[in-house]
Amino acid sequence: MTETTSVSDDIKRVTHRAEIETLRAITSGIASFGAAVRSSPLSNTQKSRVLASLAEASGNMLVATSTYMTELGAARTQ
Known part of the structure; x- marks a missing residue:
């Protein structure tokens, strides 16, 4: 069975990968700063x-990320 994809599917996949990589970089940066x-x-x-300040900033980043993902999902369904 051969799977076919459209150009828009490929773009969505690449965009999704970029979003995950951005989130991974942010998380890694927070962890590295905490270790430092x-x-x-x-x-x-x-x-x-x-570290308390970092924890607060990390929590704010989590809220911002959640909001972003919600809005992104809404934009994709329009």
């Missing part, structure tokens, strides 16, 4: 403040 903070010469109190 933990191994930094800052005091434990300073590390805690920075």
Whole structure:
């Protein structure tokens, strides 16, 4: 059985791959920054403040990503 795809299907697949790669890069960046903070010469109190801020930023990024994916799905169904 041969599967046929249209150009628009190929574009959607490439776009989806790019979106996943962007999310992976963001997640990796947050994790790398967290690791850098933990191994930094800052005091434990300073590390805690920075990591709390990073956790808040990460949560905001999760909300933004969720909103983006919802809006993207809505745009694709129009």
